[in-house]
Amino acid sequence: MGRYLADIYVGGLLDQLNLRFGPNEAITEMLALQKEFDIFSDKHSLEHSFGLLNVAPVGSWANRRGWYRYLDSLRQRPSDRAGQNGHDRLISALKEHLEAGQPIPIHFSCHGSQKDERVRFVRRLKQTLVYSTQEFVTISLPVTAIERDRRKRRAGRT
Amino acid sequence: MVDRMLTTVYAGIDCYYTERLQRYGSTPRGVDWTCSASQELRFVQLMKLCDFEVPFSLNDVGCGYGALVGYLARRHARAEIDYLGIDLAAAMVRRARPMWRTHGWATFITGNAAPRPADYSVASGIFNVKLDQSRRLWERFVAVTLDNMHATSRKGFAVNFMLAQLPSSHHARGTNLYRCLPEKWGRHCEREFGSSVAIIDGYGQAEFTLLVLPKGMQPWIYERARGRDGPRIPLPPTCGPNLRHGRA
Numbered sequence: 001m002g003r004y005l006a007d008i009y010v011g012g013l014l015d016q017l018n019l020r021f022g023p024n025e026a027i028t029e030m031l032a033l034q035k036e037f038d039i040f041s042d043k044h045s046l047e048h049s050f051g052l053l054n055v056a057p058v059g060s061w062a063n064r065r066g067w068y069r070y071l072d073s074l075r076q077r078p079s080d081r082a083g084q085n086g087h088d089r090l091i092s093a094l095k096e097h098l099e100a101g102q103p104i105p106i107h108f109s110c111h112g113s114q115k116d117e118r119v120r121f122v123r124r125l126k127q128t129l130v131y132s133t134q135e136f137v138t139i140s141l142p143v144t145a146i147e148r149d150r151r152k153r154r155a156g157r158t
Numbered sequence: 159m160v161d162r163m164l165t166t167v168y169a170g171i172d173c174y175y176t177e178r179l180q181r182y183g184s185t186p187r188g189v190d191w192t193c194s195a196s197q198e199l200r201f202v203q204l205m206k207l208c209d210f211e212v213p214f215s216l217n218d219v220g221c222g223y224g225a226l227v228g229y230l231a232r233r234h235a236r237a238e239i240d241y242l243g244i245d246l247a248a249a250m251v252r253r254a255r256p257m258w259r260t261h262g263w264a265t266f267i268t269g270n271a272a273p274r275p276a277d278y279s280v281a282s283g284i285f286n287v288k289l290d291q292s293r294r295l296w297e298r299f300v301a302v303t304l305d306n307m308h309a310t311s312r313k314g315f316a317v318n319f320m321l322a323q324l325p326s327s328h329h330a331r332g333t334n335l336y337r338c339l340p341e342k343w344g345r346h347c348e349r350e351f352g353s354s355v356a357i358i359d360g361y362g363q364a365e366f367t368l369l370v371l372p373k374g375m376q377p378w379i380y381e382r383a384r385g386r387d388g389p390r391i392p393l394p395p396t397c398g399p400n401l402r403h404g405r406a
Contacts (some may be wrong), residue, residue: 029362033195035363036202054186123263124403 001110001147005066005072009057010110010143013067016055017108023134034098040091042124046071049091077142079119086119086142093121093139105136113142162213167299168246168270170289175222184223184253194225196362197282200318203358203367204280207316213238215276217310219303220284221245224254229263244269257336271306278387279307279315286320288336296336300343304370307367308351314371319343321364340366 021030033039039049047068050056057063067134071087079089097106106129111120119142125135175189182188191197208214214237218226221243229240243266246250254266271281281303288296307315322337344355347370354373359366 025363029196029199032362033199036199052193052195104312143301 001070001143003144005057005063006060009060009063009067012119013055013057014108014110017106020053020055021106021108023105024103027103031098031101031103031134034095040098042088042091046074046087046090049094050126051108074119074141077113077117077119079094080121089119090116090139090141097123097137105134107136107138108141109138110141110143117142161246163295164299164302167295170291172246173246174287174289175245176249179219179223179249179253180248184257184320185365186225187245189222189225189250190283197225198229199362200282200365201365202228203361204282204316204318205230205234206358207280207314207369207371208278209313210234210237213240214278215240215274216242217272217274217279217307218243219272219279219281219307220239221254221266222247222250222266224258224264224266226280226282227254227258227261230258231261239263240276241265241266242272242274244272246270250342267304271303272310274309275312276309279311281307281317283318285317287334291332293336300336301346304343304347305350308347314353314369316369318365318367321359321366323364332359337364340368344368 001007005013020026034051036050039052051068052145056067063110069089074086074090075088079086081089081092084092097104097116104125109128120138120140122138122140125137127133128136128138176339178190179188186192186194189197191200191247208216216239218224218241222245224243227243228242228363230237241261242263243251243254243264245254245266245268248268251266251268258264258266268271284303285296291299304315304317307317319339319340320335331351340359342358346351347368348357351370352373353370356369356371357366358369361367373397
């Protein structure tokens with residue numbers, strides 16, 4: 001996500017996502033929020049939905065805006081569902097999962113876009129964390145490592 | 159003596175929320191909710207108390223910056239409501255007044271209890287953070303607040319609490335949060351006020367809402383408490399109106 005927000009914010013952002021969609025109370029609340037407010041829906045952008053949940057970098061408005069631009073950029077990315085872009089796939093995956101009524105937690109991670117630029121949703125339950133017996137479905141977001149310093153970036157190209 | 163003790167509780171609450179407001183602004187974080195959706199999910203439960211088909215007056219005890227006004231304006235735009243927000247923290251009231259200036263049906267005052275009778279009273283999250291007060295003193299504060307709400311509510315009142323965790327849970331010890339079982343304050347309201355009590359739970363985080371009504375009145379409340387599917391509503395504003403502009 002280097003193009004959109006500083007590297008140091010990415011870990012914290014994934015932590016926020018994993019706390020809000022995590023096991024037990026967290027995912028139960030998310031189910032209730034989806035039922036009541038229809039948070040993830042084709043009527044709302046991801047920026048709006050995650051803004052509503054206040055899932056965004058803390059303490060830096062530039063990086064907060066960067067996160068929202070990253071979410072919007074997923075419209076230009078493919079997904080693991082044919083014909084659906086990454087932005088819409090993320091919405092439909094979250095919507096379908098939360099509306100299925102099962103409080104199964106979601107684990108968010110990221111992968112290098114050089115190898116696979118799709119937004120991926122793995123519905124199969126898996127013990128994602130080596131230190132936990134908890135099973136999750138998984139959403140993985142494509143990210144790109146980019147040198148943020150323009151001069152160094154230009155120098156790297158030549 | 160007890161009232162003097164409560165004065166220190168009120169002062170502590172005032173100090174705590176004034177600091178939260180200074181830190182996070184008039185946003186859900188400023189009143190200890192993670193986000194506006196989470197905050198409004200509690201309003202949905204509390205407002206199951208009210209009959210929106212007829213005009214009514216409402217006291218919002220511990221109103222903070224008046225987020226309930228925004229929720230009511232969006233979700234129940236056609237309802238006729240005479241709203242009074244009451245908060246211990248003068249800083250919250252000072253922030254609420256200009257924020258909701260265009261909503262002529264909403265007024266705000268500083269205080270620890272409603273100065274007027276109303277059809278309904280609600281309080282969201284005001285019992286959750288007990289700060290460093292003893293459990294005994296905090297429960298005195300809860301009891302006095304419930305007494306006041308009962309005395310100033312003609313058709314009933316609604317409050318929410320955090321649910322007690324299992325004793326083995328690390329959440330149960332060493333925190334400044336107040337948790338209890340629904341029976342504790344539900345029975346208190348039945349016994350002390352002769353009221354009917356409906357409990358709403360299972361809407362997310364470990365907490366519950368009590369709807370307290372004059373005995374024998376409004377049996378429909380139980381249907382609402384069980385969760386009647388209403389129409390989908392407009393989304394709450396993202397992060398509160400100020401956060402988007404970077405004022406928090």
